[in-house]
Structure formats: structure tokens, C-alpha cells
Amino acid sequence: MSHMKKYLGAILVGALTLSTALIAAPAPSKWLSTVTVTDKGAHILGNPAAPNKVVEYLSYTCGHCADFEVKESPAFKAQFVATGKASLEIRNMVLNPVDLTAAMLARCGGKAKFFGNQRHLLATQAIWSGNTNKISAATRDKLKAQDYTGFMVGTFDEIGLGPIMQQRGITPVQAKICLADKAAFNIVVGMTEAGSALGVRGTPSFIVNGVLQDHVHNAAELQAAMK
Secondary structure, three states: OHHHHHHHHHHHHHHHHHHHHHHHOOOOOHHHHOEEEOOOOOEEEOOOOOOEEEEEEEOOOOHHHHHHHHHHHHHHHHHHHOOOOEEEEEEEOOOOHHHHHHHHHHOOOOHHHHHHHHHHHHHOHHHHHOOHHHOOHHHHHHHHOOOHHHHHHHHHHHOOHHHHHHOOOOOHHHHHHHHOOHHHHHHHHHHHHHHHHHOOOOOOEEEEOOEEEOOOOOHHHHHHHOO
């Protein structure tokens, strides 16, 4: 009987230890799933009341933007956004019509999908941006005629953005509805124009607590610019 008591005691201690470990395990940060939209249509990830407000102006056809998203952004989000120390606001700086197409697609599916769409588009940038030579003369003619929706829909089909967006759960029909969204078009163009007025000349560019940064290219430099 004494052996049985010791055995049961050991099991109880183990169970209590496991229970303590489960209780002590950190919960996923709510801030990494908290997305708000500004009155200008920009998306903010994280604590709206964070002491550090970081704004990133980006282009979806910019190689440096893709590098930052894939290589630098995860560490910044884990260290500062997840902990509520900083929020990250994304604003568009459209550099070309293909970039405009991707920017419109990033908004497809609502605010809950935005940051995932953005990451996927930038992570697969080399795939679809390498197909711009496949944009047909007919599609380019639509751009010349200022038929921007027609150009974006043609580009979507011709450079292979359909399969890319389907990986995000967005069908071609849904994507093309997003590309025809005039309100979203005006938001994306408006952010680009506002960025130019602020002095943004390249991408990615960062504003930290209201100050445009000239030489921030990675998470460490971004950290150094925060308070």
C-alpha cells in the first residue's frame, strides 16, 4: 500500500506541475490580431494606445519592402507590437499600375485579412512581379484609356495573381470585385498623394511618432528611432 501511495503521490505532483505549466503558458498576444482602420483608410495593427506609433509607407512591387516584410517585420511585431509597446500602420505609396493592382488586392476580404494578404503578396512578389512582361497590349491599352479597373483585372489574370489570392481564400470573382471598388481606389491613391506631400520619396519609409525617418531600413534601426 505504501508503494501505491508513493506512486499516486508522484502522479499527483506531476499533474500539478503540468497544470501549473499550462496556466503559466503565455497566451497569444491579442495585439497581433487587433486591426483598426483610420479615417483615411489605413490599417493599424496592434494597440491603438501604444506609446510608439509607427507608420510604414510601402509599395507592393518594391523589393526592399518585401525584404522588410519577410526578414525584419516578424521580429519587430514580436518584440513591440505583440507587447503593446508599438502599433504599426500601413499606408500605400503606389509606384506603378501593377503596384496599384496589388494594393487593391491587399484590401480584399476586410480588415481581418489585410495584414495576412499583405504578407502573402510580398512573400510571393518574385513570382507575380516577374510576369509583368506577360501583360498584353490590350490590357496596356486600357491603362492608356484610363480604364484602371480594366487594366487591373487584365493584369490580375495575366501575371498570375489569381492563384496567389486563392491561397488566401479569395476567389477570382471576389478579387475582381475588389479591383472594381472605386472607394478603395480613391483611398489607395489618396494615401499615395498624402505621402508625397509629407515628403515620402522612397519605400519602405517610416514615420515614428510623427517624425519621418531618413535612414531606417531594419528592425534594429526602427527600434532606435522609438522612445
